Amino acid sequence: MSNAHAAVTPNGAVDVAVLGGGNAGLCAALAARQRGASVVVIEGAPREFRGGNSRHTRNLRSMHDRPTDLLVDAYTEDEFVADLLRVTAGRTNEVLARRVVRDSADCPAWIRSFGARLQRPLKGTLHLDRTNVFFVGGGKALMNSYYAAAERMGVRVLYDADVTGLDVVDGRCTCVSVALDGRLHSISARAVVLAAGGFESNLEWLKEIWGPAADNFIVRGTPYNTGKVLKLMLDLGAQPVGDPTQFHCVAVDARAPKFDGGIVTRLDSVSLGIVVNAHAERFYDEGEDFWPKRYAIWGRLVAQQPGQIAYSIVDAKSRGLFMPSVFPPIEARSIRELANPLAVSPDALERTVTAFNRAVCSGSFDHAVLDDCRTRGLTPEKTHWARALDTPPFWAYPLRPGVTFTYLGLKVDERARVLMSNGEPAENIVAAGEIMAGNILGQGYVAGVGMTIGTVFGRIAGAEVSRHAVA
Amino acid sequence: MLSPEALKQAQHVLTVCNACRYCEAYCPVFPAIENRTSFAKGDVMYLANLCHNCGECLYACQYAPPHEFGIDVPRVMAEVRVASYEEFCWPAFMSRAFRQTATVIGPVVGSIVLAWVLRHFVQSSNSQGADFYAVMPHDDMIKMFGVAGAFAIIVLLAGLVRAMRSFGASVMSGFSRTAWRDVLTLRHLHAAGDDCTADLDVRTPWRRYFHHCTFYGFALCFASTTVAAVYHSVFGWPAPYSYTSAPVILGTIGGIGLLVGPLGLLVQRGRRDPKLQDPAQGTLDISFIAMLLLTSATGLLLLVARHTGSMPVLLFIHLGFVLGLFVTLPYGKFVHGIYRTAALLKYASEERR
Numbered sequence: 001m002s003n004a005h006a007a008v009t010p011n012g013a014v015d016v017a018v019l020g021g022g023n024a025g026l027c028a029a030l031a032a033r034q035r036g037a038s039v040v041v042i043e044g045a046p047r048e049f050r051g052g053n054s055r056h057t058r059n060l061r062s063m064h065d066r067p068t069d070l071l072v073d074a075y076t077e078d079e080f081v082a083d084l085l086r087v088t089a090g091r092t093n094e095v096l097a098r099r100v101v102r103d104s105a106d107c108p109a110w111i112r113s114f115g116a117r118l119q120r121p122l123k124g125t126l127h128l129d130r131t132n133v134f135f136v137g138g139g140k141a142l143m144n145s146y147y148a149a150a151e152r153m154g155v156r157v158l159y160d161a162d163v164t165g166l167d168v169v170d171g172r173c174t175c176v177s178v179a180l181d182g183r184l185h186s187i188s189a190r191a192v193v194l195a196a197g198g199f200e201s202n203l204e205w206l207k208e209i210w211g212p213a214a215d216n217f218i219v220r221g222t223p224y225n226t227g228k229v230l231k232l233m234l235d236l237g238a239q240p241v242g243d244p245t246q247f248h249c250v251a252v253d254a255r256a257p258k259f260d261g262g263i264v265t266r267l268d269s270v271s272l273g274i275v276v277n278a279h280a281e282r283f284y285d286e287g288e289d290f291w292p293k294r295y296a297i298w299g300r301l302v303a304q305q306p307g308q309i310a311y312s313i314v315d316a317k318s319r320g321l322f323m324p325s326v327f328p329p330i331e332a333r334s335i336r337e338l339a340n341p342l343a344v345s346p347d348a349l350e351r352t353v354t355a356f357n358r359a360v361c362s363g364s365f366d367h368a369v370l371d372d373c374r375t376r377g378l379t380p381e382k383t384h385w386a387r388a389l390d391t392p393p394f395w396a397y398p399l400r401p402g403v404t405f406t407y408l409g410l411k412v413d414e415r416a417r418v419l420m421s422n423g424e425p426a427e428n429i430v431a432a433g434e435i436m437a438g439n440i441l442g443q444g445y446v447a448g449v450g451m452t453i454g455t456v457f458g459r460i461a462g463a464e465v466s467r468h469a470v471a
Numbered sequence: 472m473l474s475p476e477a478l479k480q481a482q483h484v485l486t487v488c489n490a491c492r493y494c495e496a497y498c499p500v501f502p503a504i505e506n507r508t509s510f511a512k513g514d515v516m517y518l519a520n521l522c523h524n525c526g527e528c529l530y531a532c533q534y535a536p537p538h539e540f541g542i543d544v545p546r547v548m549a550e551v552r553v554a555s556y557e558e559f560c561w562p563a564f565m566s567r568a569f570r571q572t573a574t575v576i577g578p579v580v581g582s583i584v585l586a587w588v589l590r591h592f593v594q595s596s597n598s599q600g601a602d603f604y605a606v607m608p609h610d611d612m613i614k615m616f617g618v619a620g621a622f623a624i625i626v627l628l629a630g631l632v633r634a635m636r637s638f639g640a641s642v643m644s645g646f647s648r649t650a651w652r653d654v655l656t657l658r659h660l661h662a663a664g665d666d667c668t669a670d671l672d673v674r675t676p677w678r679r680y681f682h683h684c685t686f687y688g689f690a691l692c693f694a695s696t697t698v699a700a701v702y703h704s705v706f707g708w709p710a711p712y713s714y715t716s717a718p719v720i721l722g723t724i725g726g727i728g729l730l731v732g733p734l735g736l737l738v739q740r741g742r743r744d745p746k747l748q749d750p751a752q753g754t755l756d757i758s759f760i761a762m763l764l765l766t767s768a769t770g771l772l773l774l775v776a777r778h779t780g781s782m783p784v785l786l787f788i789h790l791g792f793v794l795g796l797f798v799t800l801p802y803g804k805f806v807h808g809i810y811r812t813a814a815l816l817k818y819a820s821e822e823r824r
Binding site: 048049055058117122134135137139144147257264266319323326 | 664
């Protein structure tokens with residue numbers, strides 16, 4: 001194993017410094033290197049955990065006018081843009097959004113050119129077979145291919161490297177300060193790519209916004225997205241974009257690790273039973289909609305409950321109907337018995353379940369469609385897939401909000417240049433990936449678009465900074 | 472034997488895999504995981520034998536050590552695999568051979584070789600030319616190897632039956648073209664495409680090439696012996712056969728394959744990332760590789776020197792190794808081929824459902 005870390009002295013001049021070694025950073029590094037620039041990637045994580053949140057991803061959204069070897073039918077530019085406008089409720093820069101969409105068509109070929117492999121959707125995600133290509137082995141395998149290509153091409157990678165400062169004068173960055181191996185280094189670069197992600201793993205920052213509730217949040221991805229580079233740039237007068245208080249959040253198993261639990265901590269039993277809070281009360285229609293939408297709202301719903309905890313409760317009828325969870329269910333023979341390990345009042349839980357069971361109207365259960373199994377006379381109602389909880393054993397899964405990414409970012413132009421407070425683009429500072437995704441994704445989410453933004457803007461950023469390279 | 476702790480660890484790993492599914496496209500192990508919601512002992516042993524230890528899923532895994540989930544599928548499957556060899560072993564008391572190959576099988580082999588060499592060297596020094604049967608009568612040879620071969624086949628069959636039962640595979644699952652293609656091409660040894668995984672960024676085709684040399688070399692040697700037996704008993708054509716005869720050509724090509732293949736595997740083994748391997752399997756792998764090498768090397772030496780005075784000694788040494796190989800086949804690494812085949816057949820039958 002070659003370790004660039006040991007082989008280089010970080011001090012010295014380089015054409016391009018890329019801050020952050022996730023998907024966007026690597027795409028920028030590779031694109032700049034292909035154009036002849038000398039490149040150093042400054043990655044905050046150790047080698048084993050490199051790749052930012054990209055190591056937890058699995059697919060990328062890609063437009064196409066006709067079927068490809070991986071995608072069926074067509075997913076046109078207009079349809080993709082319309083999807084973005086819908087999920088963001090208009091909080092998007094349409095010029096940048098359209099650029100991302102147009103360039104997304106070429107992303108699969110770009111990915112494959114570095115030896116990474118793509119596949120059709122995984123089992124159970126067939127609703128994405130028109131829109132998303134999947135990475136064989138997931139995002140970490142993709143990142144391995146990018147890193148291997150970067151090393152082959154002579155890109156230097158510094159791992160475990162902490163960016164502590166940027167020298168920026170009049171929109172021009174001349175030097176990046178990096179703490180590495182307990183020493184402070186200065187890297188002078190002709191241009192800088194900011195690709196260091198959002199601030200979702202900075203618990204202090206989350207607490208400033210959300211108060212003590214943030215203590216109960218689980219961060220689904222990398223612990224290295226501290227928002228340090230984002231903050232440095234905002235303090236240096238870069239224009240912000242995106243809601244500074246908001247983050248994308250899904251319901252995850254409360255037993256998940258504080259950081260880095262990724263995809264396996266998600267829980268998808270919600271629609272099959274009921275969800276109660278710490279007072280053993282229901283608080284939202286569990287049967288409102290299918291997985292993609294449901295998935296996106298339940299994190300926030302749980303975040304609004306006392307103690308930021310909730311419990312998904314199902315009975316034996318639902319066994320095997322949802323994606324297996326990595327944590328075992330809390331099991332009991334009766335609802336009363338179930339209350340104990342959940343630390344909710346047995347009386348209250350029994351009341352809630354009894355009221356729910358009485359309100360269930362008979363219908364024909366079909367989890368594949370919005371069926372006619374619903375309750376009548378409850379607040380809130382359960383509008384689909386409502387079946388009485390009457391068949392032991394009963395299972396419960398504790399839920400907490402799982403933060404995926406934050407929306408606050410740096411405003412950029414179509415060349416990925418960071419816009420400063422005077423309205424002018426920075427001369428040699430560009431941004432790519434989550435740190436600027438808020439330009440396109442002001443709110444909401446649609447599967448695989450984060451990787452699309454990172455890939456497209458990584459390439460744009462890499463091409464832009466390579467202009468500054470010594471020929 | 473598969474300890475409760477090892478079973479539990481494997482179940483933890485498989486549960487994480489089942490909730491993630493990113494590795495689905497690598498090999499049959501992951502689709503087979505997705506077909507299940509829980510993993511009983513038989514399932515775990517089936518999945519372990521379905522795994523060809525290609526290694527791709529370790530490097531792709533976002534939960535691989537040092538992540539706190541510590542997911543290392545190739546390593547855990549390798550550990551379960553050895554335990555499954557012990558579980559399927561007949562008679563049961565012989566299962567200890569899988570963990571103490573060097574100490575148990577080594578002396579067995581050694582003593583067989585020594586005994587033969589000493590006993591016959593004295594009686595049969597009157598041989599002329601390249602007549603093996605003047606050194607050891609044909610019928611004696613047939614009896615000796617018939618008994619050893621029958622023993623190996625019976626014990627291997629007993630293991631196969633136990634494995635199929637444990638995997639929940641029916642006899643009918645034997646009829647699958649896909650499964651047999653995968654067995655014969657070793658398709659799942661290289662889930663990365665055409666190349667096998669040696670380390671994070673190292674992909675080469677050599678592991679597969681050397682395995683093919685070994686497997687097909689073994690098959691050709693077996694064919695050579697069979698053809699020779701048919702020549703002798705059906706057509707009455709006695710050995711020795713010329714360099715251009717079928718038994719000698721088959722045996723020579725096979726012998727070279729069986730020399731190059733195991734040597735290459737030994738080298739490849741040393742170059743592979745230790746994280747992909749179960750250290751407890753070292754003796755198992757190396758003793759089998761050594762037996763194959765010694766068998767082919769002595770065989771080729773015998774072929775070259777069959778017209779010299781050292782033929783009788785070489786013959787007994789070679790026969791000693793062949794016999795040792797036969798007798799130890801069911802208690803060494805050879806069984807992996809049997810159980811992998813059983814697992815692939817089972818997988819093909821699952822896919823058809």
